[in-house]
Amino acid sequence: MIGLNILRMSDEGVLYGLARSNDKQSHQGSYSFYKIDREEGKVEKVQTQDIFLPTVQRRVFTKNGKFIFTALDAAFMKVFSFDLKTRKLEILKPEDVSQTVLDVYENYILVNRSSSTNTPELWLGKVSDDNQVNWVQICKPNSFDVQHTCIDVDEHSFLIMPRQVPEGDGTVPLVAILHGGPHVPEGDGTVPLVAILHGGPHGASIKSWGSRLVPMLTQLGCAVLQINYPGSLGYDDNYVQQLPGKVGDMDVKYCAGKIDEVVAKFKQLNGHKIAIFGGSHGGFLVSHLAGKYPDKFKAIIALNPVLNIRTGEANAEMVAKSPIATVHKIRSPFLLIIGGKDLRVAPHFRTFLRELRINGVTNKVLYYPESNHALEEVEVDADLQINTILWIKEHLGLEK
Structure with a gap:
């Protein structure tokens, strides 16, 4: 049994969702990706890698066919990219900081980036077909001496x-x-x-x-x-x-x-x-x-x-x-x-x-x-x- 509680529809009219299994003892756990066939009423699991605490914005799809979201990996919040065609799930670099997706538009993503030793910064990235990201910092925080x-x-x-x-x-x-x-x-x-x-x-x-x-x-x-x-x-x-x-x-x-x-x-x-x-x-x-x-x-x-x-x-x-x-x-x-x-x-x-x-x-x-x-x-x-x-x-x- 699953409960689809994160749903988004692609530009092609295909419905995708993130859900976790209901047969676990824990009240929280790993999520997987699902594709929903609305006409036949079928739900297909399209990815099996563990995903933790996924959060999505209103806009999640890039123009080149990626589903962009934030999830927990080890002790970092990271930006994940799920390719709708290849069904491949990847973490977008850099991976040594925590990043939270704020918005997705065409092939651009806006993120809040920080770490245990760095105050929050606003970055804009352009995602290529092979998930390489060209990042530009668009907002620097006030000077803060981290001790x-x-x-x-x-x-x-x-x-x-x-x-x-x-x-x-x-x-x-x-x-x-x-x-x-x-x-x-x-x-x-x-x-x-x-x-x-x-x-x-x-x-x-x-x-x-x-x-x-x-x-x-x-x-x-x-x-x-x-x-x-x-x-x-x-x-x-x-x-x-x-x-x-x-x-x-x-x-x-x-x-x-x-x-x-x-x-x-x-x-x-x-x-x-x-x-x-x-x-x-x-x-x-x-x-x-x-x-x-x-x-x-x-x-x-x-x-x-x-x-x-x-x-x-x-x-x-x-x-x-x-x-x-x-x-x-x-x-x-x-x-x-x-x-x-x-x-x-x-x-x-x-x-x-x-x-x-x-x-x-x-x-x-x-x-x-x-x-x-x-x-x-x-x-x-x-x-x-x-x-x-x-x-x-x-x-x-x-x-x-």
């Missing part, structure tokens, strides 16, 4: 590091100590670490210029680890399907292990100054990590987290997989951020909060009564990010 760099930890995780790190009474360039050395004991460096865990769980951390929080943290002198744990999108469907049935176990252990691995690998990181931040399922994960590894973290920030997933028949089993099961073990200062009109994760934090307070855990609640799951209103977003920075500064000892 961080991006380092791949492995295929699924990446580390945003400040270019200057504290040493003594001043700072030194990151490259001077990037690979550590005998003078920097393992896990006892000078750079605090903040791990940001994405939601979903079938979502992804993307190498693009996104949240203001990351550059704010690097300006503060922190490194930022972003982990695409099993269940994340952008790799292959097998990676997505690893997680269903193991939520609250596999993803939690993976994130804990990845944090340990990064602290051991990058000697300049301070393994005694680690904070974790996450929203939605990411909030679920950081709440789990706080209870299962109570001595590992100095600060916890959870946005609209699932704290108790008990449901009817499987009550005991669901509670065991919920952060509420280990709330009594939490010792790290806990910042809880809640949208009062969240319908996706209805507010249910009071029991969890009561346990924290009974056990004397430092805590704070930011409650936005008119906000929802996304917490994306300008005033709300600004307030929660400032409070997040202040929480991290205080509890990681970065007050100077």
